[in-house]
């Protein structure tokens with residue numbers, strides 16, 4: 001089968017913030033950034049969910065790349081710092097950003113430093129392969145901070161229009177359904193049998 005490619009936009013993205021005093025969560029899905037920050041009183045986690053049901057179940061994932069445009073990195077005093085550490089996690093999504101997504105940090109995909117402004121890419125091929133093999137409909141990503149008082153922000157789907165918005169770029173090779181494969185084999189057998197009969201008839 002020939003390889004195909006899809007460029008997928010999030011079904012939802014934004015932030016979920018946990019207030020440590022009250023234990024309450026707040027959800028923001030309309031702001032210009034997907035941000036992660038770790039403070040003494042609260043923690044913001046960036047959440048993105050991408051629909052992947054356009055990729056046939058069982059397909060081989062040749063590559064899956066998450067691209068985010070970083071346009072914000074600050075610490076408590078407003079100074080830029082590229083050494084703060086953050087973590088990208090993956091989880092099975094449901095298409096929406098809700099308070100419960102804050103806890104979806106069980107599977108770490110990679111750590112990264114604040115870096116610099118511009119496009120940052122994450123190779124998420126094995127994770128997306130696992131979801132597609134399992135027939136999951138949404139690929140969820142969670143970004144959390146490890147360095148207190150530092151915030152990283154990426155342009156969200158609702159963000160500044162001149163910046164690239166989040167995309168999940170997937171190249172995949174569909175695998176034939178068993179029923180289709182069987183049909184091809186049966187068809188081949190009929191052709192072989194017909195040719196044999198024809199030769200027998202001619203000789």
Ligand SMILES: [Ca+2]
Pocket residue numbers: 049093094095096097098101140
């Ligand atoms: Ca969700």
